[in-house]
Amino acid sequence: ISNDALGRDAVTVFRDRKTGKRRNMEDEAEKNAEQLEKERQMKEKYEKWGKGMKQQEQQQRNVEEHLHEASKPMARFKDDDDLDKHLKEITRADDPMLKFLKKKKPKDSKKKELPKYKGAPPPPNRFNMMPGYRWDGVDRSNGFEAKYFASISNKKAITEDAYKWSVEDM
Numbered sequence: 001i002s003n004d005a006l007g008r009d010a011v012t013v014f015r016d017r018k019t020g021k022r023r024n025m026e027d028e029a030e031k032n033a034e035q036l037e038k039e040r041q042m043k044e045k046y047e048k049w050g051k052g053m054k055q056q057e058q059q060q061r062n063v064e065e066h067l068h069e070a071s072k073p074m075a076r077f078k079d080d081d082d083l084d085k086h087l088k089e090i091t092r093a094d095d096p097m098l099k100f101l102k103k104k105k106p107k108d109s110k111k112k113e114l115p116k117y118k119g120a121p122p123p124p125n126r127f128n129m130m131p132g133y134r135w136d137g138v139d140r141s142n143g144f145e146a147k148y149f150a151s152i153s154n155k156k157a158i159t160e161d162a163y164k165w166s167v168e169d170m
Contacts, residue, residue: 124149 003009014023048056076083091098115133122131125145 014025015021016023072082091101095101117131117133117135119135119137122135122137123139123141123145126148
């Protein structure tokens with residue numbers, strides 16, 4: 001009996017359980033490896049994003065700055081441009097020219113300031129909020145705020161009268 005008939009040294013055939021078709025294990029292994037690589041890359045991305053992109057950039061800039069400073073000689077001379085620039089950027093609280101320098105520097109965050117309400121003083125409200133600049137001055141409330149303030153002032157008056165009554169004959 002030959003080895004072929006007995007199946008010795010034969011290649012194992014893997015089949016799909018449902019369809020019975022042959023499965024190519026090498027292709028499946030390649031696909032799994034590709035899938036694992038994609039998952040690993042996505043995991044790396046999310047780990048990088050989770051640490052904060054801006055913080056990492058700032059840390060990288062700091063490292064580069066420190067390497068740049070470390071590459072300079074220990075002794076600094078008066079014609080050192082980097083040192084001069086660095087010293088000019090430092091602001092000191094007791095500097096008399098500071099107020100003039102602040103005017104020259106452009107502000108990064110220019111917030112659009114809306115105009116304030118100009119007109120008769122508005123009626124008081126519970127939150128001490130000013131009306132918007134477009135308010136026309138007409139009180140369109142249902143009177144709740146006025147009743148609220150009247151009750152508060154009434155309570156104050158009653159407690160004050162009670163106190164005065166209690167200490168009247170002392």
